[in-house]
Amino acid sequence: MRVLVYGSGQLAQMMYLAGCPLGIDVQAVDVNSDTIVHPVNKTLLESNLELAIESADALTVEFEHVPERLLEQAAKTSKLMPSIEAILVGADRVREKRLLDRLSVPNCLYQIVSDIEQLDECVAKLGDKLIIKASRDGYDGYGQWRMTDIAQLDELKKALSALDLNAVPLVVEKMLQFDRELSLIGVRGKKGEIKIYPLTENLHHQGQLHVSVAPALDISPALQSEAENIFTTLAEGMEYIGVLAVEMFQCGNTLLVNELAPRVHNSGHWTLSGSDTSQFENHLRAVAGLPLGDTVAKQPSAMVNIIGCCSFSRDLLSIPGCHLHWYGKSVRDKRKMGHINVTADSYISLGEKLEQLAQYLP
Numbered sequence: 001m002r003v004l005v006y007g008s009g010q011l012a013q014m015m016y017l018a019g020c021p022l023g024i025d026v027q028a029v030d031v032n033s034d035t036i037v038h039p040v041n042k043t044l045l046e047s048n049l050e051l052a053i054e055s056a057d058a059l060t061v062e063f064e065h066v067p068e069r070l071l072e073q074a075a076k077t078s079k080l081m082p083s084i085e086a087i088l089v090g091a092d093r094v095r096e097k098r099l100l101d102r103l104s105v106p107n108c109l110y111q112i113v114s115d116i117e118q119l120d121e122c123v124a125k126l127g128d129k130l131i132i133k134a135s136r137d138g139y140d141g142y143g144q145w146r147m148t149d150i151a152q153l154d155e156l157k158k159a160l161s162a163l164d165l166n167a168v169p170l171v172v173e174k175m176l177q178f179d180r181e182l183s184l185i186g187v188r189g190k191k192g193e194i195k196i197y198p199l200t201e202n203l204h205h206q207g208q209l210h211v212s213v214a215p216a217l218d219i220s221p222a223l224q225s226e227a228e229n230i231f232t233t234l235a236e237g238m239e240y241i242g243v244l245a246v247e248m249f250q251c252g253n254t255l256l257v258n259e260l261a262p263r264v265h266n267s268g269h270w271t272l273s274g275s276d277t278s279q280f281e282n283h284l285r286a287v288a289g290l291p292l293g294d295t296v297a298k299q300p301s302a303m304v305n306i307i308g309c310c311s312f313s314r315d316l317l318s319i320p321g322c323h324l325h326w327y328g329k330s331v332r333d334k335r336k337m338g339h340i341n342v343t344a345d346s347y348i349s350l351g352e353k354l355e356q357l358a359q360y361l362p
């Protein structure tokens, strides 16, 4: 069994590692050179992409911004999971909003802007606190602008007028005062079976995920089940196969969907330590047509991203229940270099371990 993953970053690497014990060979497509590389050491495995596609049993993605010509080529084979439509929803905020509205999934109030002068209308409809998102190619807070005061409007218009908004419109959202950010990760198999992990709480800094805690604290059964209904509506609505991540904002007892990721997700890395079956294994099981694994959380877990640095003492591994996952990338500012998973018997103990961990990290 061979699975070809478009993208050769850490998510492909972790899918590869999950595939080893299952006897599933995961290979990565380097989308810059159209070649096949080893997902861990990145050595060249095959330079003919067509041949590799032919010999693969399943095709999948580790990121949504795969060039469309490659997705179209992959979609022709009927081996691509999730579907090209689902991947494009994740890559394009306008498509994403259309899908959420079509399936009546609650999301943030928004306007689509393809002419910069429409920003005035946005202010009239959404208020003067806005978050402006490029509809394509944004991630980790890149491709976003914030307006917190009407006095910034002219300057923003000036900055944004350099963009080709006909080609890439903006999605302008009302800036929400949410209680916290949650995500729900689940998996749907080829026969339509669904397994869902518990809600995860995510802490962001400058638009980038830093820490996840799972299961999120103080989640009522009603809220978990509301989140699961949203997941099921989306996964069934897209006839989705594989792991799907749904980012949400919690406002009181309400959940608003922020965005979808048609793939394994950073806020699901805790499943490597904290759940019976990791998101990576479940994604492979789904695209391989195998039974899905249990998604219960075995114990409270946290995931801490290591961002933009590689110099810290590996002695942090002396903290019980602490595991390092290093991606082997060259260091760059704001780049996710690795993550640490921590598990504990209780949330109090988890908090103590996180405090200990903080002493090792810059």
Ligand code: ADP
Residues within 6 Å of the ligand: 108, 131, 133, 138, 139, 140, 141, 142, 173, 174, 175, 176, 177, 181, 204, 207, 208, 247, 258, 259
């Ligand atoms: P990406 O993760 O692709 O960069 P997001 O849409 O998830 O883009 O935005 C990044 C972060 O910005 C979110 O995790 C959240 O912290 C903040 N954010 C996004 N949309 C809103 C909004 N409408 N109101 C308030 N904060 C927001």
Ligand code: MG
Residues within 6 Å of the ligand: 140, 247, 259
């Ligand atoms: Mg996001």
